Amino acid sequence: MPKGVDPTVPSSARVYDALLGGKDNYESDRQVLQLLNDLYPHAAATARENRAWLGRAVRYLAEEAGVRQFLDIGAGLPTQENVHQVAQAVDPSCRVVYVDNDPVVLSHGQALLAGSKNVTVFEGDLADVDAILEQAREHLDFSRPVAVLLSAVLHFFTDDQDPYRLVARLRGALSPGGHIALSHGTGDIGSEDSKTFADTYSQRVSSSLFLRDHAQVSAFLDGLEPVEPGVVHAVHWRPLPGTTPRPVEEAPVYAGVGRLV
Numbered sequence: 001m002p003k004g005v006d007p008t009v010p011s012s013a014r015v016y017d018a019l020l021g022g023k024d025n026y027e028s029d030r031q032v033l034q035l036l037n038d039l040y041p042h043a044a045a046t047a048r049e050n051r052a053w054l055g056r057a058v059r060y061l062a063e064e065a066g067v068r069q070f071l072d073i074g075a076g077l078p079t080q081e082n083v084h085q086v087a088q089a090v091d092p093s094c095r096v097v098y099v100d101n102d103p104v105v106l107s108h109g110q111a112l113l114a115g116s117k118n119v120t121v122f123e124g125d126l127a128d129v130d131a132i133l134e135q136a137r138e139h140l141d142f143s144r145p146v147a148v149l150l151s152a153v154l155h156f157f158t159d160d161q162d163p164y165r166l167v168a169r170l171r172g173a174l175s176p177g178g179h180i181a182l183s184h185g186t187g188d189i190g191s192e193d194s195k196t197f198a199d200t201y202s203q204r205v206s207s208s209l210f211l212r213d214h215a216q217v218s219a220f221l222d223g224l225e226p227v228e229p230g231v232v233h234a235v236h237w238r239p240l241p242g243t244t245p246r247p248v249e250e251a252p253v254y255a256g257v258g259r260l261v
């Protein structure tokens with residue numbers, strides 16, 4: 001058991017891993033998973049669509065935007081199609097720094113990445129963005145473009161915690177050609193189910209979930225040039241050619257990418 005981990009308290013990283021069908025989770029996480037699935041039949045699909053968006057976004061950033069450095073905050077447990085695998089499939093020289101505040105992520109990440117080149121993982125809390133930046137600077141050159149990834153993590157912050165200021169600090173650290181890519185759960189798709197999901201999740205899991213609407217999510221990318229198609233439902237963000245996006249009600253997540261010019 002990694003230091004600092006309480007297996008009896010479900011964590012967002014482990015519940016998300018369970019939603020994705022992973023094995024790095026405990027009985028308490030699986031019990032919540034069962035509860036969430038009963039409440040909201042699209043919970044697993046939502047996690048998978050979010051993860052698929054992240055893969056498309058990283059591929060876009062490496063392949064089309066030419067980014068070679070990635071700072072993934074709230075990275076989650078290693079799973080399939082990890083950010084470094086997607087980016088390094090485009091160019092093996094891509095550097096990736098993973099950061100998460102869950103010690104389980106750190107221990108599994110270090111084990112998985114032991115043989116990977118240009119990849120680092122460290123423990124950090126997005127609430128202390130300056131500490132993350134300081135440590136990330138040991139591995140990434142911020143005078144060159146860096147893509148900051150905030151996939152499904154900002155919805156763990158209330159407005160009182162001022163996540164907009166945290167994202168602005170990250171934006172301030174970028175140089176031209178840098179990007180911020182983010183996804184965020186929403187309750188404005190017309191279904192009460194996702195709100196019930198958020199309430200239950202917040203009662204049971206170590207991190208509470210705060211859904212935001214389209215305008216609130218878009219505001220995170222203020223000061224950046226929107227990458228087409230802007231902030232949209234994650235399933236509609238550059239879907240792979242020849243695929244039919246899942247109905248948005250089955251994956252209530254917004255996603256978008258902004259570029260510093």
Ligand SMILES: C[S@@+](CC[C@H](N)C(=O)[O-])C[C@H]1O[C@@H](n2cnc3c(N)ncnc32)[C@H](O)[C@@H]1O
Pocket residue numbers: 012013014016050051054073074075076077099100101102105124125126127150151152153156207
């Ligand atoms: C839903 S998972 C998303 C994982 C991955 N980014 C993805 O989209 O596939 C959220 C992750 O954010 C992490 N997290 C939550 N609050 C955080 C914080 N304040 N600082 C850093 N990581 C955080 C959790 O531990 C978890 O691993």
